[in-house]
Amino acid sequence: MSLDNSQHNSDRPPETNVKFWHDPAKRAVLFQVLLVGAIILFATYIAINTLNNLEQRGITTGFSFLNETAGFGIPLSLIEYSEASTYGRTFIVGLLNTVLVAVLGIIGATILGFILGIARLSDNWIISRLAAIYIETFRNIPLLLQMFFWYFAVLRTLPSPRQSIEFFGSYLNIRGLSMPAPVAESGFSFVVIMFIAGIVATWLLTRWAHKRQDVTGQQFPIFWSGVGLIIGLPLLAFIVAGTPISLDHPELKGFNFRGGMTIIPELVALWLALTIYTAAFIAETVRAGILAVPHGQLEAASALGLPKVRTLRLIIIPQAMRVIIPPLTSQYLNLTKNSSLATAIGYPDLVSVFAGTTLNQTGQAIEVIMMTMAVYLSLSILTSIFMNWYNKRMALIER
Amino acid sequence: MKYDPQPTLPAPPGTLGVVGWMRKHLFNGPFNSIATVVLAYFIIIFMWPVIDWAILSADWIGTTRNDCTSDGACWVFISQRLNQFLYGFYPEAETWRLDLAFIMMAALIAWLIIPKTPFKGWVAAFTLLIFPFIAFVLLSGGYFGLESVDTHKWGGLSLTLVLAVVGIVAALPFGILLALGRRSHMPIVRSLSVVYIEIWRGVPLITVLFMASVMLPLFFPEDMNFDKLLRALIGITMFQSAYMAEVVRGGLQAISKGQYEAADSLGLGYWQKMNMIILPQALKLMIPGIVNTFIALFKDTSLVLIIGLFDLLAIMQASANDPNWIGFSTEGYVFVALVFWVFCFGMSRYSIHLEKRLHTGHGNRA
Known part of the structure; x- marks a missing residue:
């Protein structure tokens, strides 16, 4: 077909006789106009239907419901929240709870994942086999199933509040772990200031030490002096200010514990499942990153006489991290998205309290789902912006 | 010397x-x-x-919980409930239809993955184009004297497989179109594809399922009635096609530029170029990626229990709450975990094997 056309075209001058549907540029314009038209038609159809349906159900559109009183309690809230708070506040509470479990999960999964990834490459057969078994087991079992296992089969078998397991003034029972809560008293802000001062001082010291090493070649024990500054300074301030912290002990009142702070079992189950599941994926990422460092680099390092630990710190890790960080961030993003499974065990995250309870109470399906999706979407856009920035920075450093 | x-x-x-x-x-x-x-x-x-x-010290034989006398696991629970775990609430007299459909599917897939079987192209076309209709008729009935079985009776492992397989097969054509759109030279088509792909990849599946179950009924006239399974399938397909598009894009990018240019210089049109030159090569390269997304989807199907469908995990959960069998949830979780693990591990091994076989040494990897 196309061959015939080109022969035709060669007989005659092309600009006069080409039909517009044989001109790719014009055809593309036509096709795109049709496509946009079809999408607009479809969107209008959906919009009309939606408005009709909403009218029939007596639901008013708009975001005014965010100012109405929610009237339901949330078992875990990082900010002030009561049943008299608004739906807008439930959104914030849910969002913060999602962030809480995501941050905890990311910390746990990173530590466990790096240990496993390095263990997978160990020359000890038992260590590398164990890591491999761990990775292959937990990667291939649905996260929801793991979550259910931790929640229903493990944490639900804990005793009732009256038969709590007691240790160090903490109580472990089916409602969670009740612990003494530290309460800051006057003078504690001094400790916080010293902590920040320690971090700043360590940063300045590191810069100075690097500069001095560049000029004179002399090294400075940055690590230990940093530890001294960041931990020692606040500790000193803590003692000088007269230990400005008191403990709020939990007490059994009726059927439950009051006071102190309680770690709810839903959080523990979710955190365990997210950590264990994501660590398996991170371990594979770490392994691939370390294997991506060419063997010549190792040989060069040992030819320079670098000891094993320094080879790892100065040669392998900087180069491996360049390979590891892009997939690692996408694992973090996955973990954050997976934290939405919380709704299945009743951890009050964004999906559970907002797309679940709030949606059921108000019926504002479109607004609620859109807001929920927008949160996750902006997280993933932020992550990809970070990734682009990181890749550019790495590309510049590369020689 | x-x-x-x-x-x-x-x-x-x-x-x-x-x-x-x-x-x-x-x-x-x-x-x-x-x-x-x-x-x-x-x-x-x-x-x-x-x-x-x-x-x-586990108990293997018996019919009720009283047969579980030792301290060990009570596998009687699993063997007694096995039918439900496999078929859900499907009428017992009709379960042969599920067996037949899944045996046919297994046979077709085996035909496709065993090397050197003849007529692979025809079998693949049959599997993708005709078999879905046969399976649909077998599963839901209503034709050829088969008793009609409502979708709310579907459940267990067979529902898990239906969700995963339909999700992946339906997402394939959309994924190919989206990937072609993303690499297209037409600005509107390209940006629409990018927006679609990035939106669905940026949100968790659970919000998509929520959306499918609460927003979809609002989008269409009142008399248009989607049942729960169809809504979940629409949600999964929309979600999965974004992931599929990225797999397809990876395959398209792996085809060297010379192939595109050669097709252009032969005077082939866009669709001829894609259908005869690019996609046949790219699809082969994509199979490991498709298998990997299938594994992810297979695990994710367990989320449908949140919108009230009874897949394998949900039905086990329900059985473990049955007063007759209370206290045996650990056995149930272990069994379900084992089933998922066998499927996922098997598929991941196959994908690794395939990657090695397809890697014929022409690439730039060592």
Whole structure:
């Protein structure tokens, strides 16, 4: 077909006789106009239907419901929240709870994942086999199933509040772990200031030490002096200010514990499942990153006489991290998205309290789902912006 | 002078055989020796109770919970509920239809993945184009004198498989179109594809399922009635096609530019170029990626229990809450985990094997 056309075209001058549907540029314009038209038609159809349906159900559109009183309690809230708070506040509470479990999960999964990834490459057969078994087991079992296992089969078998397991003034029972809560008293802000001062001082010291090493070649024990500054300074301030912290002990009142702070079992189950599941994926990422460092680099390092630990710190890790960080961030993003499974065990995250309870109470399906999706979407856009920035920075450093 | 080679010396003692292997892999250096001993100790300490619970002192035979007398696992629970785990609430007299459909599917897939079977192209076309209709008729009935079975009776492993397989097969054409759109030179088509792909990849599946179950009924006229399964399938397909598009894009990018240029210089049109030159090569490269997204989807199908469908995990959960069998949820979780694990591990091994086989050494990887 196309061959015939080109022969035709060669007989005659092309600009006069080409039909517009044989001109790719014009055809593309036509096709795109049709496509946009079809999408607009479809969107209008959906919009009309939606408005009709909403009218029939007596639901008013708009975001005014965010100012109405929610009237339901949330078992875990990082900010002030009561049943008299608004739906807008439930959104914030849910969002913060999602962030809480995501941050905890990311910390746990990173530590466990790096240990496993390095263990997978160990020359000890038992260590590398164990890591491999761990990775292959937990990667291939649905996260929801793991979550259910931790929640229903493990944490639900804990005793009732009256038969709590007691240790160090903490109580472990089916409602969670009740612990003494530290309460800051006057003078504690001094400790916080010293902590920040320690971090700043360590940063300045590191810069100075690097500069001095560049000029004179002399090294400075940055690590230990940093530890001294960041931990020692606040500790000193803590003692000088007269230990400005008191403990709020939990007490059994009726059927439950009051006071102190309680770690709810839903959080523990979710955190365990997210950590264990994501660590398996991170371990594979770490392994691939370390294997991506060419063997010549190792040989060069040992030819320079670098000891094993320094080879790892100065040669392998900087180069491996360049390979590891892009997939690692996408694992973090996955973990954050997976934290939405919380709704299945009743951890009050964004999906559970907002797309679940709030949606059921108000019926504002479109607004609620859109807001929920927008949160996750902006997280993933932020992550990809970070990734682009990181890749550019790495590309510049590369020689 | 006569050259007389000395006989080859035997390897130094302790470098060969079991002892040599152990020296090299378990006891090279003091740290590794200590680690080996400590870990071996812990493995024995932890594994023994597990083996004892799961196998040695477990109850295997019986019909009720009273047959579970020992301390170990009560596998009677699983064997008594196996039919429900496999078929959900599907009428017992009709379960042969599910068996037939899944055996056919297994046979077709086996035909496709075993190397050197004839007529692969035709079998693939049959599997993708005609088999879905056969399976649909078998499963839901209503034609050819088959009793009609409502979708709310579907459940268990068969529902899990239906969700995963339909999700992946329906997402394939959309994914190909989206990937072609993303690489298109038409600005509007390209940006629409990018927006679609990035939106669905940026949100969790659970919000998509929520959306499908609460927003979809709002989008269409009142009399248009989607049942729960169809809504979940629409949600999964929309979600999955974004992921599929990225897999397809990876395959398209792996085809060298020369192939595109060669097709252009032959005067092939866009669709001819894609259908005859690019996609046949790219699809082959995509199979491992497709298998990997299938594994992810297969695990994610368990989320449908949140919108009230009874897949394998949900039905196990429901059975474990049955007053007759309360207290055996651990056995249930272990069984379901094992089923998922066997499927996912098998598929991931196959995908690795395929990647090695497809990697014929023309690429730039070492």
